[in-house]
Amino acid sequence: MHHVASIKSNLVVFALLMVLLLATVGASYVPLGVMHFPVAMVIATVKTVLIVLFFMHALHSHRLTWIICVASFLWLLLMIVFTIIDFLSRGWLDILGK
Amino acid sequence: MSAVAVEPRESVAVEENYLSDHTVKSWLLTTDHKRIGILYLISVTLFFLVGGAAASMMRFELMTPKGDLLGSPDVYNRLFTTHGVVMIFFFLVPSIPAVLGNFLIPLMIGARDLAFPILNLMSWYVYIIGGSIAIYILMFGGVDTGWTFYTPFSTMYSNTMVVHAAIAVFITGFSSILTGLNFIVTIHTMRAPGMSWFRLPLFVWAHYATSLIMVLGTPVLAIAVALIAVERGFGIGIFNPNLGGDPVLFQHLFWFYSHPAVYIMILPGMGVISEIIPCFARRPIFGYRFIAASSLAIAVIGFVVWGHHMFVSGQSMYAGMVFSMLSFLVAVPSAIKVFNWTSTMYKGSIRFDTPMLYALGFIGLFTIGGLTGMMLSTLAVDIHVHDTYFVVAHFHYIMVGGAVMAYLGGIHFWWPKITGRMYSELLGKLSALTVFIGFNLTFFPQFVLGYLGMPRRYFEYASEFQVLNVMSTAGASILAAGYALPLFYLLLSLRQPPTAGKNPWGATGLEWQVDSPPTTHNFDFTPRIDRAPYAYSPVAIEGFDGYSDHGSH
Numbered sequence: 001m002h003h004v005a006s007i008k009s010n011l012v013v014f015a016l017l018m019v020l021l022l023a024t025v026g027a028s029y030v031p032l033g034v035m036h037f038p039v040a041m042v043i044a045t046v047k048t049v050l051i052v053l054f055f056m057h058a059l060h061s062h063r064l065t066w067i068i069c070v071a072s073f074l075w076l077l078l079m080i081v082f083t084i085i086d087f088l089s090r091g092w093l094d095i096l097g098k
Numbered sequence: 099m100s101a102v103a104v105e106p107r108e109s110v111a112v113e114e115n116y117l118s119d120h121t122v123k124s125w126l127l128t129t130d131h132k133r134i135g136i137l138y139l140i141s142v143t144l145f146f147l148v149g150g151a152a153a154s155m156m157r158f159e160l161m162t163p164k165g166d167l168l169g170s171p172d173v174y175n176r177l178f179t180t181h182g183v184v185m186i187f188f189f190l191v192p193s194i195p196a197v198l199g200n201f202l203i204p205l206m207i208g209a210r211d212l213a214f215p216i217l218n219l220m221s222w223y224v225y226i227i228g229g230s231i232a233i234y235i236l237m238f239g240g241v242d243t244g245w246t247f248y249t250p251f252s253t254m255y256s257n258t259m260v261v262h263a264a265i266a267v268f269i270t271g272f273s274s275i276l277t278g279l280n281f282i283v284t285i286h287t288m289r290a291p292g293m294s295w296f297r298l299p300l301f302v303w304a305h306y307a308t309s310l311i312m313v314l315g316t317p318v319l320a321i322a323v324a325l326i327a328v329e330r331g332f333g334i335g336i337f338n339p340n341l342g343g344d345p346v347l348f349q350h351l352f353w354f355y356s357h358p359a360v361y362i363m364i365l366p367g368m369g370v371i372s373e374i375i376p377c378f379a380r381r382p383i384f385g386y387r388f389i390a391a392s393s394l395a396i397a398v399i400g401f402v403v404w405g406h407h408m409f410v411s412g413q414s415m416y417a418g419m420v421f422s423m424l425s426f427l428v429a430v431p432s433a434i435k436v437f438n439w440t441s442t443m444y445k446g447s448i449r450f451d452t453p454m455l456y457a458l459g460f461i462g463l464f465t466i467g468g469l470t471g472m473m474l475s476t477l478a479v480d481i482h483v484h485d486t487y488f489v490v491a492h493f494h495y496i497m498v499g500g501a502v503m504a505y506l507g508g509i510h511f512w513w514p515k516i517t518g519r520m521y522s523e524l525l526g527k528l529s530a531l532t533v534f535i536g537f538n539l540t541f542f543p544q545f546v547l548g549y550l551g552m553p554r555r556y557f558e559y560a561s562e563f564q565v566l567n568v569m570s571t572a573g574a575s576i577l578a579a580g581y582a583l584p585l586f587y588l589l590l591s592l593r594q595p596p597t598a599g600k601n602p603w604g605a606t607g608l609e610w611q612v613d614s615p616p617t618t619h620n621f622d623f624t625p626r627i628d629r630a631p632y633a634y635s636p637v638a639i640e641g642f643d644g645y646s647d648h649g650s651h
Contacts, residue, residue, distance in 0.1 A: 064286070075314045078401060083350040086405065086417035093415050 003060035013054045020047050115518070115615040129215035130618060135201030136516070137222050142193050143585070145229060148236070149184035150578065152177045157540075157574040163561045171557035175242035176258070178555055182245030183263065184236075187270050188229050190501055191359060194366035195312075196225070196277055198508045199305045201516060203281060205609035205616060206299045208290025208625040213283040221276035228270030235259045235266065244555065246356070247322075249337035249348040253329045261330055264323035271316045274362075278312030281305050290608075292627035299607055299631050300389050304369025307393035311358045311365075311400065319355035322348060346412050353404035361400040363497055364464070365393055367504025368435055371457050374511050375439045376632045377605045378454035379446030383632045385438040392431035399428040409480045418477055425475035432468050436461060451603070452526030456507030459534045463499025467492060470545065485555075488548025491541045499537055506533070506584060511603070513588060518596025518614040525587040532580030539573025606633050 024043050032039055053059040058069050116132045125133060156177050159167045168174050200218065204211055212218050235241060241263045243252040252260050285306050289298070298306075325336045326348070335341020337348045376383045383389065405413055405421030439461055448454070470492040473479050483489060506529075514520055543566040548554075552563045559567070601610040608627070612620055 072314065075401065079318065079350075079354045082402060082405065082417070082420075083347070083354075085420065086346070086350065086408075086413050087344075089414040089416040090412075091414075095415075 003057070005054065005057070005060075009054065013050055017047055017050060020050075114617070115613060116618045117517075117615050127219075129211070129219050131200050131204050131212045131215065131218060132516075132616060134218050134222055135197050135199075138192060138196040138200060138225070141222070141226065141229065142189050142197060145184050145188040146193075146581075148233070149181050149189055150581065152181035152184065154574065154578060156181065157571040159557070160559070160567045161571050163559050163564055163567075165557045168557075172242060174557040175244075175555070176240035179241045179244050179263075180236055183241070183267070184232060185497075186245055186359070186363075187267055188225075188232060190363040190497055191274055192225060192277070193363075193505050194370060194501070194508060195281070195305060195308055195362075196221070196273075198301075198370065198505075198512060199281060199308075199366060200277070202512065202609055203284060203302055203305060204288070205515075205612060205620055206302055206607055207285065207288060207293055208608055208621065208627065209284065209288040210619045210621065212280045213288055214280050217276050218280055221273045221280070224276065225270055225273035228266045228268075228273065231262060231266035231269065235262045246352060247326060247348075248352075249326065249329075249345045250339075252326055253337055261327045264327045267323050268320045271320045274312045275316050278309035278316075281309040282313065285309075290625045290627055294627075296387065296390070297627055297630055298390075299369075300372035300383065300386070300393075301366075301369035303390040304365045304372070304393045307397040308362050308365045310394075310397050311362050315355040315358045315362075315401070318351055319359075322351035322355070325351070346408070349408050349411055349413075350404070353407045354401070357404040357407065358397070358400045360493075360496065361396050363501045364504075365396060367460065367464075367501045367508075368393065370504045370508035370511070371439060371460050372435075373605075373607065374453045374457040374507055375442050376634050377511075377603050378449045378451060378457070379443045380449075380634050381442050381444075381446040382630075382634050383438070384441035384444075385434070386630070386632065388434050389438050392434040395431040396428060399424065399431070403428050403475075406475050406480070409477055410484045422475050422477050426472065429468060429472055429475075432464075436465055436468075450527070452521075452523060452530055453507045453511035453603075455527055455530035456503050456510060456533075459530060459537075460500055460503040460507060463495050463503060463534075463537065467495030467499055470495065483548050485553055486548035487544040487552050487554055490554050491544035491548060494541045494544075499541070503533070503537075506530075509584070509588070512609075513591070514598035514602045515609060515614050515616070517592060518598050519591040519594050520598045520602060521584075521591040522587050525583060529580050529583035529587075532576060532583065534580075536573050536576030536578070536580045540570050540577050541573070543567070543569045543573070606631065 020043050027039050052069060058065060116130055239259045241258045241260055243256050243260060285302060328334050329336050335343040337343040337345050372389055403421055403425040405417055406425045409418050474492060510526055547563055547566045552559055598614050600614055
């Protein structure tokens, strides 16, 4: 039942991660302006997905593990979204500090 | 619902209980969930004494308006920080889950241990490492930031051992994560045959919900305090506006964990109360599924209310409104529990034994704490009472009136199971009564003080507040006596022979069907569960044997 990943697939994922690492570093030298942050986040997200699916064995895990993985990211999203709600709506009222 | 007779258990006569091996090595290397529960019991009790000593010194200082006992406000700042850090991270968070949860969850679901016994022992060692650092900090300088470590004070101004404290909290958080992880896997995978989700005791449901919070929330606290250390140590701008940071961001990260942490402290207590009330009212629990679901609802909604700690922090008004409304929402599942416990007692045959007195105390005090929480969720009221003693009184009604009462109720309820001994019922009732009176005398005046405008965390105060402060200190003395009593008579009970029997309260839970103290492997055979929990009625109690032989030894 327990799936064991081959050395080859692990090496391929590792190589992909290294390429993405170079992409992150490279992107920081390209004049992307406001797109710097979104581009960096997209690359980071792809890296995260690769690590979760292959190195953390989520790809061949039980569905319950998938639920746990997805729920964890939803929780992270919850934290980020509510924090951003505060950050973005500061100053909407024309009162200092509100 | 069949009641199949239990087969004779030949091995019982020779099998020793989990306490039989007395060597130090057997305790320090144990992977038995019951022994690890005892290790936690001793550890959290010691930390409770440390945190209690700090509180006592603060209360004595506040007997008079002038700062005349401790000498300087810096000492006072260190004392309230010690009290907060120790009581929250080293007593309240681990108390019920790590002591009673560890001991009881496998017994309640018909398992021989938790899913990861070595990880369980590791969680205790991690806790001890974090705790040792906390004691080191206490002895060699202390911290003055309060348990909240608010920036920019903690990152830019405090000259105390902030980084050490961050490390202690960071490490101890992992103990909590390991315990939560162990509980989740155990409850999912190790339930005995027939123990469906809706046959689980509500204590287990409460711990399941608590474990979700521990696993999902604690890493954020670890990261938040680690970022403080990074900013202090390396000058990287996370929270410091001069370096491009945002001080309010710290409060978001901190409260994302620390508000749900309130539910880490109170949810297991609610689980304890859900076991005690039906047993001593001799009635099935009212609204089992609603109580179970409300635990999960509290865990989920509790994660989106944290901004109510930040109404005056500079957080946007719109975010404040959202957090205010969500905070009102989290009161619904809490109220469901309170109403259901009350309904359980309706027409019950109530016995006022010690655990029940503590449970009744919990319901009353938690209700006051919860309702004042509603006041604090209201934006305008909160702005008036923010950072006053009103808030201090409110959260002590939840954490001490709620969580500590439940912890003591649970300790008294399961003491015969844990040790095989009964304690003096007279002294037990006296302690419950003393704690209840002492608690109210300590903290009710603080509601009034806060509403009148006395700020929290102040070394000196205006003289018109003295009478209420003296009342509070007098109450704290009574409360201390109430807490000392159980320490005395519970330890004294250990001198008696273990004659409590399997089920001195006539309770229906699976844990009451095994020996007291239980054997090392809990069950001689895998139990088969063939009925819903809380089958409390005169008929069901009379011939109750709890479970049948599943045949797998």
